[in-house]
Amino acid sequence: MTEALLSAHKVTRRFGGLAAVNDVTLDLWRDRIHAVIGPNGAGKSTLTNLLSGDLAPSAGTITLAGREVTGWSPERISRAGLGRSYQKTNIFLPFTVWENIRLAAQSRTPHAAGWLRRADGIAAANERAERALELAGLQARRHHVAGAASHGEQRQLEIAMTLATDPQVLLLDEPLAGMGTAEAERMVELLLRLKKDHAMMLVEHDMDAVFTLADHLTVMVNGQVIASGTPPQVRADANVQSAYLGEEHV
């Protein structure tokens, strides 16, 4: 059996007396979407920050593609194969869609000495950017100024910029936030396309999308995992029903 691409083992993060993430264990596998859900303040963003290296855990270990990465900087974790989209946009609005993706791809180019190696790096960055543009379905928007793109297209662009760094693991923080029905449907299709070559963790409040997309669900409340399993298993869990889902998905 192949191993998980990303594993968090008994990860805890305290802020003073508060355990925002408390003893959380979770595995992300290629070709699977793992949704993390829970009410506001449950610890989902803190967990994402721990996995991406934006925060260091107070306890526990994180392994990425077979290497322990606990305490590594976000840049080093990104180079090791983790891509993360942020709730707050990282897009340069005056630049075109292509320029934004190209810049993200270039951030992965080593600062090689010598013009030949630099030229190789530039060609590789162009290829990564082309692939990301196509995967995200933004070819027709290539020359559009990012600031003039719709909200849904800007979210697609954020994902394309993440893809341009060639990640194996994707952490997506509310990719459907603020979207209308048609935009949300396009994003769901995109995420299903991306699942094929990536391990994906999805933090999302849109329960229809979560139950459409997720192969595995982890439910957090007050920093702790209260349930973890397939969507039918989680749907049937009495604790989850009372803590979070209410009646509509039962």
Ligand SMILES: Nc1ncnc2c1ncn2[C@@H]1O[C@H](COP(=O)(O)OP(=O)(O)OP(=O)(O)O)[C@@H](O)[C@H]1O
């Ligand atoms: N830097 C920080 N310092 C102190 N407390 C924090 C910090 N970041 C988060 N917290 C607290 O940790 C808890 C978990 O917050 P977190 O943002 O991870 O929850 P969340 O599930 O992502 O919520 P939401 O769905 O609203 O984004 C909350 O009580 C929050 O106030």
